[in-house]
Amino acid sequence: MPSELSTDVLIVGAGVAGLWLNARLRRLGYSTLLVESATLGGGQSIKSQGIIHGGAKYALHGALTGASEAIADMPRRWREALQGSGELDLSGVRLLSEAHYLWSPGTLAGNLTSFFASKAVRGRVDQVKGEQLPPALQDKAFKGKVYRLAELVVDVPSLIARLAALAGDSLLRGEQIQPWHDGAGRLLGLSVDGRPIAAQRVVLSAGAGTEALLAALGIEQPAMQRRPLHMILAKGDSLKPLYAHCLGGGPKPRLTVTTHPAANGQWVWYIGGDIAESEGVARSPEQQIATAKKELGQLLPWIDLSQVQWATLRVDRAEPAQSGLVRPDNAFLAEQQGLLVGWPTKLALAPDFADRVITSLQQAGIKPGNHAPLPDLPRPLPGTPAWEQLLP
Template sequence: MSSAISTDVLIVGAGVAGLWLNARLRRQGFSTVLVESASLGGGQSTKSQGIIHGGAKYALHGALSGASEAIADMPRRWREAIAGKGELDLSGVNLLSEAHYLWSPGTIAGNLTSFFASKAVRGRVDQVTGSDLPPALQNPAFKGKVYRLAELVIDTPSLIKRLVELSGDSLLAGHDIEPLYAADKHEPEELTGLRVDGREIHAQRVVLSAGAGNAALLKLMKVEHPTMQRRPLHMVMVKGPTLKPLFAHCLGGGPKPRVTVTTHPAADGQWVWYLGGDISEADGVARDPEAQIAAAKKEMGSLLPWVDFSQAQWATLRIDRAEPAQAGLVRPDNAFLFSKKSLMVGWPTKLALAPDFADRVLEKLARDGVHPTPQPKLVGLPKPPMAIPAWDELLP
């Protein structure tokens, strides 16, 4: 059997939430071990559109929601980190766009009057025209209006790579996970660590940040709360030599974007448009891949008739957004953290809220009086592989 390890905090799940938390803890002097059973960032993280929301999307119906309040400061915190001046040094992360946009294909819907007056977007939305338009919309045939949001878009593969660099010696590939309890105890509050592929890892605190994987881990530990919900998406990808960058929510008549487009670099140098928004939700989830692609071709052909898709490749990707269960499957407003003695369980609920998730863990550690302890360097641990971007797997 492998020798035992002692650490301050043992984290399970190396998506952006777990990796960000790991880096924050290490920066504050805590020893950590971060266990991943598959690939680094390979769950929801590499399937994200990379938008660091600041709340505008959630105020399209004109009201200031809890979500738009909670997420409002995230773009600033991410920008500071990417500039190397924030809570983490994320310099080197590829910034795909300095802004995200609201794009109206025709007349502005009436409910946007209250949207533009709301606190969620006041002072952070400007109309753009001419050469300031996103490249894909710089066409004489475009007759709509475009508004620039102070929300950046990041390249998630480069983000994961940088967070892995900040992980140092803490990463561990592990598949067979069992809870470790205090002697003669088999209750979650007596958890002292985990046995990972036969190796005992003892920790002051165990944090589950494994996204959808949290459900199985909670069942394994016989923890009944919190429960998890899954909100499905059926995303569409299109890659082609004539595509130009576009990062925008296309507005429809309702409270959700008609379609949300982000643009990502493929390994072969072409651009990939990644399509979410309303097209990927209820009706899109019910369609099979062929029908979803047909719907996306019709929608994009209607919205952007000047774009040549004749040489484009199309694919779809199903995603289950894993979150703490909410009444009516609504989206949680904040990052979520549940704790019971030495166990913490959480979901950031959105990529942008990874810093908020880390804040909550650090605050709980401080309240519990958990402090860094000296630990030897970890040597020879098997490392998880890096995830391959979804667009490079599906559109090679």
């Protein structure tokens, strides 16, 4: 039987939220172990578009929402970290775009007047023209309007690699994860592949995997929901960088396009937005690709799509259950029997999730302890981006 280990905080789930939390705790002097049953960031994180939202897309209908208020400070915190001067040193992480853009293919809808006046975007939106336009929109046939948002787009694979480096020796690959209780039924920690690991607190940040972990622990709350997406991927020499929400007639972006570097040097467009939601989820992959081709053909007719490769990707966004499957406004954390259970709900909110865990530890009086050095442990490998699997 493997020897027993002990740590201050045992985290399960090495997506960006778990990795960010792990790095924050280690910087504060806590001993940590971060357990992952598959690959680093291989669940929702690697399927993210990498946008560090500041709330703009949640105010498109012209009113400031709870979501736009909660997320408004995230670009600043991420930017400081990427510069090496923030709560984490993420210098070296590849920044795909210094800004995300809001793109109106025609006349601006009337409700955008109040959108531009809202607190979510005030002072952080500028119209761009000519050479300032994203490369994919720099064509004489383009007749729309484009606004630069103070939001970033990060390369998620390089982010995961940097957070893994900050983890040092604290990463552990473990497939069989079970509760470890004392004789009175109190949670002492977890057993990982037969190795007992004692911890002052256990944090579940495993995304969709949290549901099964809660079931194994015999805990029914907090309940989890899945909000599905049917994303589109396009890869080809004719595609140029584009990081933008394309406005439609409703409160959600018609399309949200981000651009990612493939291993062969081509660009990959990763497309979400309204096209990937309810109606898109109901479409077959062939129907979804046909819909995307039609949309892009109408919006960007100057781009040759004839030699582009296409694929779709189904993504389940795991979140705390909400009435009517609505999207939660903030990162979520709940405490159950000495167990901290949470979901960041969005990539951009990983710092908020870490804040909530750290506040909980401080309120419980949990301080860094003295623990024996960790032995060499099996480490999980980084996840592979979807475009490298689906569009080789």
